[in-house]
Amino acid sequence: MDWIATIINGALLGGLYGLFGLGLALVFGVMRVVNLAHGEFIVLGAYLGVFLVAAFPQLPPWTLVLPVALAGYVLGWGLQAGIVNRALRQGNPLTPLMLTFGLSVVLRNTMVQGFGADSRAIDGGALTSAGVDLFGIDALRIGVYPLLVLLLAVALFAALQWLLQRSEFGRVVRATADAPEVARLMGVAPARVFNRVMGLAIAFAMLAGFLLAQRTSFTPFSGVERMLIAFEVVIIGGLGSFRGALVGGIVLGIAQLVGQKLDSNAGPLYAHLVFVATLIFLPKGIAGERR
Known part of the structure; x- marks a missing residue:
């Protein structure tokens, strides 16, 4: 039962990992640009969540999901309109890559200057500590919050897929x-x-950063690790494939928790080994290179 519970919880963690990679897959699929500042924006979402929770203590943290996402949309729109489009017009694929790399360094140091290097976290309240027993079995206990995050991830992936396949936009x-x-x-x-x-x-x-901050602590330097996870999710799932990114996140989450089950100090190593194995045996990812 312990192994089954580990795999289930790994899949739930994979929902969050899938959200890490969704934006990266979207930008690459449409613009063929790898946003190297993606991890820093994840961390920025976590810090924005900390600010909003402190500013509105009377509101449950989950109600602040929409403001964080809206702030991210405005920031991303302004970033593209003001900076990235200028780099794209030059026609050199290395220009936006180096631009986003520089942006990641600036964002990281700005967050250190503004928030300090101490680790932060968001207290999600009773929701983050609640759990349910699957089929009434104590050994198959899963967290309510990770389950809701997975359901939200599936809903967002499905909504984006519908938006891109069925709408005029x-x-x-x-x-x-x-x-x-x-x-x-x-x-x-x-x-x-x-x-x-x-x-x-x-x-x-x-949004993914805000959800992550209610699961674990973070610092301004956490963006590098989040970017690595997002990149691995996209590669495992298949470049530009949104459904593949969700599957890739679940695969990565399961690999990490199974690795922690085998060796408490080597969980991320197993996830990275899965990434390397994907590059060797499935170079186009699980879903292939498609949008």
């Missing part, structure tokens, strides 16, 4: 991703599309 995004010059001839402004895409990506990242 989604058709414009897919057309811009496939042939931006042709889309421009049809009256579409790729820069404006990219603004919205980056807004969504940063909203997902900061």
Whole structure:
């Protein structure tokens, strides 16, 4: 039963990991840009959550999910419109890569300057400590909060998939991703599309950071680790595949908790080994390289 509980809890953790990679997969799938500042935006979402929880102590922390996501969308939209689009116009794929790398360094040091290097966390209240027994079996106890995070992740992945496949906005995004010059001839402004895409990506990242802060502590330097997880999720799932990113997150979460079960000091190592094995045996990821 312990192993079954470990696998189930790993899958629940994987829902959060999937959210880490969702924004990264979205930006790469549409703009072919790897946002190296993605991890810092995850941490920034956690710090914003700390600020909002302190500012509105009368509200349950989960009610602040929407403000964090909206702030992320505005920040991502402004970042793309003000900076990244300028780099994309140069036509050199290394320019946005180095730009986001520099941005990650700036954000990290700004957070150290503004918040200090001490670890922080958000007290999620009774929700984060509540648990349920599956099928009434004590050994199969899972947390309510991780379960809700997984359900939220599935809902967000499904909503994004529907948005991109069924809506008018989604058709414009897919057309811009496939042939931006042709889309421009049809009256579409790729820069404006990219603004919205980056807004969504940063909203997902900061939302994931806020949810993470209610599970574990973080510091301004946690972004590197979160970026690594997001990158591994995207590669395991398949570049540009949103459903694959969710599956990749679940695989990574299970691998980490199984590793911790085998060796309490080597949990992340097993997750990284799964990543390396994916590169060797499934170089295009579980879902392949598709949007």
